[in-house]
Amino acid sequence: MVKYTLKRLFYMVLTLFIIATITFFLMKLLPGSPLTNQEKLSPDQQEIILDKYGLNDPVPVQYVNYMTNLVQGDLGLSFQYDNRSVTQMIGERIGPSAELGFQAIVFGTIVGILLGIVSALKHNTIIDYAATTIAVLGISIPSFVFAGLLQYFVGVQWQLLPVASWEGFEYTIMPTLALSVFVIATVARYMRSELLEILSSDYITLARAKGVSAPSIMIKHALRNALIPIITLLGPLAVNIMTGSLVIERIFAIPGIGEQFVRSINTNDFTVIMGTTLFYSVLFVVVIFIVDILYGVIDPRIRVSGGGRK
Amino acid sequence: MSQMDPKLFEIQGSRTAETEQMGRPSLSFWHDAWLRLRSNKGAIFGLVLIAIIMLMAIIGPSMSNYTYKEQNIKHAKLPPKIAALEDIHWLPFDGRDKDGFDVYKSKEVDQYYWFGTDDLGRDLWTRAWYGTRISIFIGVMAALIDLLIGIAYGGISGYYGGRIDNVMQRIIEILVGIPQLIVVILFILVFEQGIFSIIMAMVITGWVSMARIVRGQFLKLKNQEYVLASRTLGASGGRLIWKHLMPNVIGPIIVTTMFTIPSAIFTEAFLSFIGLGIAPPEASLGSLVNDGFKSMQMYPHMLIIPSVIISLLILSFNLLADGLRDALDPQMKK
Helix, strand or coil: CHHHHHHHHHHHHHHHHHHHHHHHHHHHHCCCCCCCCCCCCCHHHHHHHHHHCCCCCCHHHHHHHHHHHHHCCCCCECCCCCCCEHHHHHHHHHHHHHHHHHHHHHHHHHHHHHHHHHHHHCCCCHHHHHHHHHHHHHHHCCHHHHHHHHHHHHHHHCCCCCCCCCCCHHHHHHHHHHHHHHHHHHHHHHHHHHHHHHHCCHHHHHHHHCCCCHHHHHHHHHHHHHHCCHHHHHHHHHHHHHHHHHHHHHHCCCCCHHHHHHHHHHCCCHHHHHHHHHHHHHHHHHHHHHHHHHHHHHCHHHHHHCCCCC | CCCCCHHHCCCCCCCHHHHCCCCCCCCCHHHHHHHHHHCCHHHHHHHHHHHHHHHHHHHHHHHCCCCCCCCCHHHCCCCCECHHHCCCCCCCCECECCCCCEHHHHCCCCCCCCCCECCCCCEHHHHHHHHHHHHHHHHHHHHHHHHHHHHHHHHHHHHHCHHHHHHHHHHHHHHHHCCHHHHHHHHHHHCCCCHHHHHHHHHHHHHHHHHHHHHHHHHHHCCCHHHHHHHHCCCCHHHHHHHHHHHHHHHHHHHHHHHHHHHHHHHHHHHHHCCCCCCCCCCCHHHHHHHHHHCCCCCCHHHHHHHHHHHHHHHHHHHHHHHHHHHHCHHHCC
8 A cells, every 4th residue: 555655646746747847848938928018118127027037047947946946835926916926826816716616526426426316216217317317417518508507597587696706605606506517417427327236236135135124225235335436536526626617717706716817818927827737737636646545545456456446 | 767768759850950040130230239329319319419410510601691700780789580480479589689679670680690699790690500510620620639649559558568558658647647627728828729729739638548448458359369369370460450459449439539529529618718719700619608608698699509509519429429338338338
């Protein structure tokens, strides 16, 4: 297990290093500098600004500086907002994004599990078909389309919930729903097929033959085994929520990281783009790492084979 | 009863003709798959829907008298109006806005805009189907390029194994760790916006899953007896790969490709949505949805029409892919 963890850790660090390097050099290729929006500066002033961002150094020096700062958690200064550090900008906006992401994943997982259980129990009935249909729709409809329809009908037409902004719990309901649709659908599909497989296995038949009551079989025997592998879904789901948050935060005008990222893309604020990219990558890679290790701890078969599931 | 009298028994013969007879007509792999696919209602629904949407993407833009980029400011923001449906008021095609006000009459417009117009007076019917065309093109192209690279990479890695496989797998392991979204966004920022960049950006990370599947199948198949037999008879590596291994991997490859198309369509829409996709006057379903958001409150048709088309498109591809997975390779069914 230690060997496996170390191997995964090594890959994690290597991946992050490569991402940071690629990001740095891609950004160097981009046309544009902090001067782009300030053409009327004298050469001296331009020099001062370039010095401030360290853009006068040769590229290898910039690279080393950048990497050194990165390790210390310093992502540099924003090109568009004077003297604001990217680390600080991300820090200020992490709250709403984290709250939304957390709500979406918790709500989505719970609803998904329930939906999956219901459709497995009522296998091949109308209820099962309805739940399966919801799941397929949830996977197919892009989150921003769902958000748009939600915003139009619930917010504008029926005026049940505030259309946008970020002022309290009721403002989080629609964005959370929009973000969690995919989670619900994925978890429900997974839960259904997993439960169907388990419910037809020998040890369930044995339990039934022994006269264990149906709810007890479900809770003590079937659910326990079906719930564990859901951990492996967390990686892809976290990525999906991150991706979704970019558009959802923009649609609902939520002051989160995603909204800032989209804005930095549209205003060519390269340091912010770079910083957020790295932030997302770290988050993603760390989530995958934790999921892999957790799964190894829970499921001994992984430890022996030394690889991820499937 | 000590011994049975042999006279009690009668020789029946082997009846070779009867036992060797085919019970039912033999089915080719494709025929069998088609039979299984046909019994899957969802998949057939998806197939029909894809056919309809593709047909509309091809002929739709030329059905109206407008081009996708032709602007007519006087006719801006008109709601949908269709000649045959204009008197049915509960359908949204009567040319009235959401307050029931007949905009066509007040603006003195005689033409019919089937899906209405956008805020620059461009015909949305034409733009919607033109955008569908672009979206499908991007999805299919990305999937096809993924397919080619994935088969080549996965095939070489899986067939030769050993050190080559080891090195190639380490590369894949690192690539898998990089979030696709990040690469795609960075790539498009660096290169010029447009269809080509979008496709390339998606391919850069997209081929990995195809390569993994092909490699896994090759590893499994290459040690089977029939391959060994062919090798013993002196077949070359290329012949083994193309004639013996590839036909057996075709099922998973088709299924993966079918799942790649809707996810590529989604990624393109997503990129257009955050301002990195197709730039106007070009259109894609994603950019149309994005435009629709700006006028959502007053002119919901601009949002709803492209939203419905893109959802149906992704839905039908997913349904068909699900069906194909069950039909082509029952083992892959989760």
